[in-house]
Amino acid sequence: MSRTEVLDTHAHIVPRSLLIALEKTASAGFSARRTDSGWVVAVPGAGDTRPIGARMTEAGPRAAWLSDTGVTRQILSPWLDVLATPAAGRDWARTVNDAMAESAAEQGTVALASVDTDDGDRAADDLLEAWKRPEFAGLLLNTDPPSGPALHEPAFDPLWTVAASEGIPVVLHPPTCGPSGDLTSLGTMGNVHGRLIDNTVAVTKLILAGVLDRHPGLPLVLVHGGGFLPYQAHRLDGGYRTKEAFAVTLDRERPSAYLGDFRYDTVGLSGPSIAFLAGLVGADRVLLGSDFPFALGDPQPVRTVRDSGLDDVAVEKVLHGNADTLFRRPA
Structure with missing residues (x-):
């Protein structure tokens, strides 16, 4: 076991206090009710959420x-299903x-x-306002915002400027119903492959639009192991090169x-995928993640990291050191 705590950087929560208040x-048009399957939130413009267990x-x-897993602490993320709506x-x-x-406190x-x-x-x-609160150590951002500018568009640059200048980690997370939902051939595999497609496309656009050139040092975290991007870069x-995927001339x-500018969580769900990421960008860019509490997440994320074949120093970084450094608030 690790000599220090083990930090899970990809773990969702819907605070019980929020549900009770909405009940x-x-x-803002949101309400909640209890059902036999769990809480359900009525989201304006989107209908009811799936039951919340x-x-x-x-x-x-x-x-x-x-x-059971050996994780000692989680960085708590909201669930996009109760956020992603224009209303x-x-x-x-x-x-x-x-x-x-x-909940964090x-x-x-x-x-x-x-x-x-x-x-x-x-x-x-609003990001600066939230950053003043000691309970927050970063921002969760929908890769496909339901309204306003897309993440790669110049109109979104003010947020990137703040995140880069303040060193605020931004976790990019695809929504349950993203652009890949238009691919009817996915069928029931939206949660299997669709979320990875959405992540890959959004991050690719950030790169091609020059966002990382305009905001060097921007601390971005990619969930689900970065989608397909690291493996098809x-x-x-x-x-x-052929201008089939081109927006601006990149500095590099x-x-x-x-790829080495990003951090990646371990929700590729296998030891070999973690080893690949560590070999590609360095073990210091990889963060333990579980996607708790979803069934498609990693039920034993610590074991998965230990099965990656990384040496003890690298394993310690993935389980603790990298997240502790990234999400540590300044004194």
């Missing part, structure tokens, strides 16, 4: 999972942030904040030269 009084909301099942707005993001901060950890992305300047202001280089010669 009593609707907020106890592992997402209750401290007991979460603590039992932590004990949400700033007030709703702040309501969720308040509940997330409360109760569990002795930190959380990722949310911001309304309808306007880039306003999103930057040289095909992207070919597309850039090829898109794959930017």
Whole structure:
């Protein structure tokens, strides 16, 4: 076992306090009710969420999972299904942030904040507002915002400027219903491959649009092992060379030269994928993740890291050191 704590950087929560409050009084058009299958949130413009089980909301099942896996602490992320709607707005993001901060304090950890992305300047202001709160150690950002500019568009640059200048980690996470939903041939594999497609396309656009050139040092974390991008980056280089995948002339010669700028979680779900990432970008860019509490996540993420064949120093970085450095708040 690790000599220090083990940090899970990809773990979702819907705070119970938020659900109880929404059950009593609707907020920004959101309401909640209890069903036999768990809590359900009515989302304005999107309908009901899937049932929210106890592992997402209750401290007991979460603590039992932590004990079983050897994870000692989680960086808490909100669930995009209760965020990703054009009708949400700033007030709703702040309501969720308040509940997330409360849960983080109760569990002795930190959380990722949310911001309304309808306007880039306003999103930057809201990120700074959230960053002042000690309970937040980063931002969770939808790779396909439901309204406002796309992440790679210049109108979104104010938020990237703040994140880069303040050193605020930004975790890029695809929504449940993203652009890949238009691929009817995916059928029931939307959660298997669709989320990876959405991640890959969004991050590719960030690179090709020159976002990383304009904002050097921007601390971006890619979930699900970076989707397909790390494993097909040289095909992207070919597309850039032939102008099939081109937006602006990059400061570096090829898109794959930017892969080392990102951090990647271990939710590729296998030891070999973790070893590949560590070999590609360095073990210091890889972070333990589980995608808790979802069934498609890693039920034993620590074991998966240890099965990667990395040496003890690299394993320690992945299990603890990298996340501790990235998400540590300045004193």
